[in-house]
Amino acid sequence: MYLEIRHLRSIQAINTHKKLSAAADALCVTQSALSHQIKNLEETFNAELFFRKSRPLKLTPAGESLLKLANEIIPLVLDAEKELKQISLGTSGRLHIAIECHSCFEWLIPSMDNFKIDWPEVSLDLSFGFAFDPFPALLDGKLDLVVSSDPVDIDGIAFLPLFDFKMQLAVPLGHKFIEKGFVVPEDLEDETLITYPVDRERLDIYRGFLDPAGVTPKESRTAEMTIMMIQLVNSNCGIASLPSWAIHEYIERNRVAAVDLGKGGYWGTLYAAIREKDLQTPYMNSFVDIAKNTSLGLLFGVRDKK
Amino acid sequence: MYLEIRHLRSIQAINTHKKLSAAADALCVTQSALSHQIKNLEETFNAELFFRKSRPLKLTPAGESLLKLANEIIPLVLDAEKELKQISLGTSGRLHIAIECHSCFEWLIPSMDNFKIDWPEVSLDLSFGFAFDPFPALLDGKLDLVVSSDPVDIDGIAFLPLFDFKMQLAVPLGHKFIEKGFVVPEDLEDETLITYPVDRERLDIYRGFLDPAGVTPKESRTAEMTIMMIQLVNSNCGIASLPSWAIHEYIERNRVAAVDLGKGGYWGTLYAAIREKDLQTPYMNSFVDIAKNTSLGLLFGVRDKK
DNA sequence: AAATAACATGAATGAAATTCATAATAAACA
DNA sequence: TGTTTATTATGAATTTCATTCATGTTATTT
Numbered sequence: 001m002y003l004e005i006r007h008l009r010s011i012q013a014i015n016t017h018k019k020l021s022a023a024a025d026a027l028c029v030t031q032s033a034l035s036h037q038i039k040n041l042e043e044t045f046n047a048e049l050f051f052r053k054s055r056p057l058k059l060t061p062a063g064e065s066l067l068k069l070a071n072e073i074i075p076l077v078l079d080a081e082k083e084l085k086q087i088s089l090g091t092s093g094r095l096h097i098a099i100e101c102h103s104c105f106e107w108l109i110p111s112m113d114n115f116k117i118d119w120p121e122v123s124l125d126l127s128f129g130f131a132f133d134p135f136p137a138l139l140d141g142k143l144d145l146v147v148s149s150d151p152v153d154i155d156g157i158a159f160l161p162l163f164d165f166k167m168q169l170a171v172p173l174g175h176k177f178i179e180k181g182f183v184v185p186e187d188l189e190d191e192t193l194i195t196y197p198v199d200r201e202r203l204d205i206y207r208g209f210l211d212p213a214g215v216t217p218k219e220s221r222t223a224e225m226t227i228m229m230i231q232l233v234n235s236n237c238g239i240a241s242l243p244s245w246a247i248h249e250y251i252e253r254n255r256v257a258a259v260d261l262g263k264g265g266y267w268g269t270l271y272a273a274i275r276e277k278d279l280q281t282p283y284m285n286s287f288v289d290i291a292k293n294t295s296l297g298l299l300f301g302v303r304d305k306k
Numbered sequence: 307m308y309l310e311i312r313h314l315r316s317i318q319a320i321n322t323h324k325k326l327s328a329a330a331d332a333l334c335v336t337q338s339a340l341s342h343q344i345k346n347l348e349e350t351f352n353a354e355l356f357f358r359k360s361r362p363l364k365l366t367p368a369g370e371s372l373l374k375l376a377n378e379i380i381p382l383v384l385d386a387e388k389e390l391k392q393i394s395l396g397t398s399g400r401l402h403i404a405i406e407c408h409s410c411f412e413w414l415i416p417s418m419d420n421f422k423i424d425w426p427e428v429s430l431d432l433s434f435g436f437a438f439d440p441f442p443a444l445l446d447g448k449l450d451l452v453v454s455s456d457p458v459d460i461d462g463i464a465f466l467p468l469f470d471f472k473m474q475l476a477v478p479l480g481h482k483f484i485e486k487g488f489v490v491p492e493d494l495e496d497e498t499l500i501t502y503p504v505d506r507e508r509l510d511i512y513r514g515f516l517d518p519a520g521v522t523p524k525e526s527r528t529a530e531m532t533i534m535m536i537q538l539v540n541s542n543c544g545i546a547s548l549p550s551w552a553i554h555e556y557i558e559r560n561r562v563a564a565v566d567l568g569k570g571g572y573w574g575t576l577y578a579a580i581r582e583k584d585l586q587t588p589y590m591n592s593f594v595d596i597a598k599n600t601s602l603g604l605l606f607g608v609r610d611k612k
Numbered sequence: 613a614a615a616t617a618a619c620a621t622g623a624a625t626g627a628a629a630t631t632c633a634t635a636a637t638a639a640a641c642a
Numbered sequence: 643t644g645t646t647t648a649t650t651a652t653g654a655a656t657t658t659c660a661t662t663c664a665t666g667t668t669a670t671t672t
Contacts, residue, residue: 001628003383004310020650033630035651040629045387046394048583053462054446055638055649061400061429062393069386073379077309080375081351087368088352094367123367140360156359277354307659326619339661341620346660361618361669 001044005077008070010037011049011059015067018056041066090282092121098134099126099147100198101270103226103246107295108147114290119283138275145287146273150202158279159271160288161305163295166244167204167266168258170233175257177239182260185213192238194229197222204268205241209261230256243268244301269305307350311383314376316343317355317365321373324362347372396588398427404443405434405453407576408502409532409552413601414453420596425589444581451593452579456508464585465577466594467611469601472550473510473572474564476539481563483545488566491519498544500535503528510574511547515567536562549574550607575611 013023014034024034042049047062059067086092095115099108105128112124127143134146135154151159171177177187188210200206210216221238223229229240230250247258260266272291278284295302319329320340330340348355353368365373392398401421405414411434418430433449440452441460457465477483483493494516506512516522527544529535535546536556553564566572578597584590601608 002312003387004312006308006310006629019648021648029629030631031650032632032652036629039651045390047390051445051447052650053638054442057650058447060447061398062390065386065389065393069382072382076375076378080371081309083371084351084353084368087371092367136360139357141357141364141366312660327617335660336662337619338621338663342660342662345620358619359669363619 001040003041003044005073007037007041008066008073010034011063011066012070012074014038014050014057015059015063020057086121090280090284091119093281093283094123094125094144095283095287096125096127096143097145097147098137098143099128100134100196100202101147101149101243102128102196102224103243104147104270106245107291107298110298111287111291111294114294115283115287118286118290122283135273138273144274144278145284147270148273149204149268149270150207151271151273156276157273158276159273162270162272162288162292163299163302164267164269164305165299165303166301167209167241167261167268168244168247168301169261170230170240170242170247170250170256170258172233172236172239173254173257175239175259177259178257180259182263182265184262185210185215188217188239189215191217192219192221193217194221194223194232194238194240197224203241204266205261208268209241209266245299248300267303307346309347309350311379313343313347314372314379316340317369317372318376318380320344320356320363321365321369326363392427396586397425399587399589400429400431400450401589401593402431402433402449403451403453404440404449405432406440406502406504406508407453407455407549408434408530409549410453410576412551413597413604416604417593417597417600420600421589421593424592424596428589441579444579450580450584451590453576454579455510455574455576456513457577457579462582463579464582465579468576468578468594468598469605469608470573470575470611471605471609472607473515473547473567473574474550474553474607475567476536476546476548476553476556476562476564478539478542478545479560479563481545481565483565484563486565488569488571490568491516491521494523494545495521497523498525498527499523500527500529500538500544500546503530509547510572511567514574515547515572551605554606573609 010023010027013026014020017023017026020034020038021031024031027034038049045062048060049063049066050057050059083092097108097112099105108126112126115122116124134143134148135152135157137143138146139154139156147162148159169177169183177183193205195203195205219238221232223232223240226242226246229242230247232238233240233256241261244258247256250256251258272288274284274288292304296304316329316333319332320326323329323332326340326344327337330337333340344355351368354366355369355372356363356365389398403414403418405411414432418432421428422430440449440454441458441463443449444452445460445462453468454465475483475489483489499511501509501511525544527538529538529546532548532552535548536553538544539546539562547567550564553562556562557564578594580590580594598610602610
């Protein structure tokens, strides 16, 4: 037989009640059950656990060492059980977020700050620049939420819309597009397009604007960060497609100008991808709500998903 | 269902092997058993323990918290089991000794020192001046060994002889008994007898010498410690009955003289009383042996039990 | 897309813990 | 010291629980 937590509980109960029968009551078993249990323990360890010829019962050294173990272990077990209960109620847990969109920091950091206030027990983490496909990692539990503007149909993954945002083209000050106010895909055939260094099919400008029209820019280059792209645009090295909120502050500082993609502008949607299982997890839903509200209140050129 | 150590072992095994089947092998159960077990756990805690859609297996936060618990608890359990094994083999344990005879320190302390060398794992303790009857305490496990010169027939208690010792009468220098060399009970009728403050029937001088002859000293008084008794004798305040070994050093320092009780002297026997159950305990027997040898080599006026 | 490896599941089995009834023992009391 | 009372121990019957077996399902590899 193996030592189990049940036995430690018994030892503790016997030690506190000093009577088998009372201890058995406290443990919600019969006195007989407890007697048998102790006897088995004694046989497996080849040692008496308490002195039988005395009442109130007194533990032997062997019994004492089990009691010591019980006193060490049982509080730990109770703590762990409490933690598990929190996890199952969804008040505690883990939220590892990944973003592909580098400009998302702008709304994500404030959203996370707001989230922390309501859900202090949830451990937050943020990865960006996932070289690999984030969705398998999401399924595997390496990630818990992926921010994406490109919902794909993967079994076990749900895409919750966060907000719609206007994609714009950052162009140098005085660029010819500015007076038109917007561009059509064909306008870009002679331009150098600057994008984030991710797969083409993940870039809204291609997926939603250029590819449907069968247009490819003359040249393309990449930059890691928004500020770098703005720099390049400002230096007449190309034009960049960015969410309008990301361009906004640079327009105000007169570094670049912006034009819409198509008449009325091209709107994309940002989604939070989570495991379908987590659709029931309260803090997950709460995070999405908080991110929505935070972004809508903070960003320029965003609107609630229609 | 309740969380048990078995489950923690399973979580650990799953975490290290990253495969249910391999973990099951390591735990010597079938893969099916382990799968069922985990399923039960998940149902009781209402939380998944690892991500099923990924291989190698990865723990969820709930699984992690159980793993943490396992890593904390299992070493403690192993330690306790090792300790219990030591106790059952008799290489570890407890030896709480009680003495009534205050002069016994002289041989008991060196004996305990010698014992510690051979049995470092045994926890030693010494109580003296047990106001109450020590034998029930011995049966109850409050004590493990009682040094007594008065073997009584109690079920469950065994008396192991340590050594024979000569009882003598410490008398003031120049006392009239000295030239006789020994006294008969009647000689004490006109004396003040100094004894340890314990029940009369526990004192060898009464039990073995005076009571059989129906003699009671004129006066009696008590002293706690040997040195006090010697002081009183030296000051002509009475005569004291003590083991010859206890008087010996004071004779050499010319503080008192000693005379035998009866012609040839009165010899008592000192016993170690232990629980009969402990007759099989190796360190118990070893202690008695060590005490015997230490005393015989150290004390004056003792001999091996005939 | 097929083959393979791994996990999940349901029913049957088996082992182990519990209960019931009662005997044995210790403690309290007279 | 015996008698009563309270408590623990024991054996057999029972129930509960974990495990296995056989097989289905799902993921991964080729």
